[in-house]
Amino acid sequence: MKYELRLSGTGGQGLILAGIILAEAALLDEKLAIQSQSYGPEARGGASKSEVIIADEVIHFPKVTKPNLLLAMSQEAAAKYSHDLDQDSILITDSLFVKDVPAFGGKVYELPITHSAKEELGKGLFANIVALGALVKLTGIVTEASLVKAVLNRVPKGTEEANKKALTVGMNLIK
């Protein structure tokens, strides 16, 4: 088993952290995982991607070459990082930001990720955790128990309940 994910959007949306959490959840499931990232010199803004490979066997090359899943949380990211999707790939977009969905022949889930974070948690900054909830519910790539544990290991003290709720909000986006 080898599953390749690319989480992309705008610098500042927390996608590098989301990638780290996903990889740590995979380790909790006793799988192997590698996370890598690429970004421009800006601290905020600019297209940003965080890649995660989860596998049962040793992973040599750390970058995604055949994405099973692309999460795109900005229009620029959807355009820039969708070039190697194929008909077996899954694309999840944040419908608040991605209006023009690239055609690649595979499944697309246009989800109100940031919108739900704002509506149900009062803050758009939970969008990365909402997105994790949705993509794990959709793919089952890590167990939900490990995902919750990995999120709680990484988020600031005092925000545990809100983050747990963010995961649930994300999971509920997948019917």
Added chain:
Amino acid sequence: MSKILLLQGNQAVVEGAIAAGVKFFGGYPITPSTEIAESLAERLPLVGGKFIQMEDEIASMGAIIGASLTGKKVMTATSGPGFSLKQELIGYACAAEIPLVIVNVQRVGPSTGQPTSPSQGDIMQARWGTHGDHWLIAITPASVPECFELTLRAYALSEKYRVPVILLMDEVIGHMREKIELPDNYDEIPQAERKQPDCAPADFKAYAADESLVPPMPPFGNGYRWHVTGLVHDETGFPKGAGSATKAAADRQYHKLYDHLDDIVQVENYCMEDAEYAIVAFGGAARTAYEAVDMARKEGIKAGLLRPITIWPFAENEIQKLAGKVKGILVHELNRGQYVYEVERAAAGKVPVYSYAKYDNEPATPAQLLAEFKKAMAL
């Protein structure tokens, strides 16, 4: 007991430094090495160490040289632009035989280059960046666990041979996160020790060496007084203008390392037992190469990887042996071609040596490397 973590290569270097007993870091943060300074600023005070952000990279080198003279294990970390600035004092550390570890997480150069993009363009600079005949050690990790192990090894070598060791990383390995198993506490990790004089302070000659050719090095402030200089000096440590002194210093500094290549030079052989064609790659580029070798094997091509772990001194014997064994060698590196000329020199025409040089901000994919490999070997 141990713990399993997901760490960046840079963070694993920090763990290795703490485990090795590093007590001083002087540096100036620069992408893609910044996490090393950032984490050590947090960690060092907790183990009784000191972290100083210096005014620039030159001063950082001066600070770690001074701290090393007091007997501490010391580190600085940088990337290309800073590595260039450090060169003058790297030469001083070679001349005065000061143990220290410099981490260079390479990015695209020259000059400011591409700050966030991976490169292996400082290969020759690591060897010949400072002027004059000099000898030092450079080692290159290819995984997060190896960042930890090779940081420990860097101190073992540096203290044993009284020589600067360059931990030559690249952005791929420095920034990627992967699984690492670390001991819960580092108390049982063997600490590299500096040889101490067995004479009284009054009889001490700072650069008088035994048959190991490595002079003992007492910490400053312990009664042993000596003169530290970048001028050519004799065994007293004081400048000496004679040609014989120049030659003696150079010969001893060469032989103290190059008589011990078996101890210093390490390579990894991957699928090499029955290999007919070889890839030579190191650091981040080796990650591509392992997978390209696996893909080639699935196609029935007997490919293997020789991965230099020690970059300098050059793996002369290992490459010579390789050239006697395979039909062709492809050197894959993230620059426009540097290490390939060393491999070509050692192969000495016994087999063709090809280059797959990649220098466009992205590491090669395994499929790209396999295609270049097959093209080169006419397979």
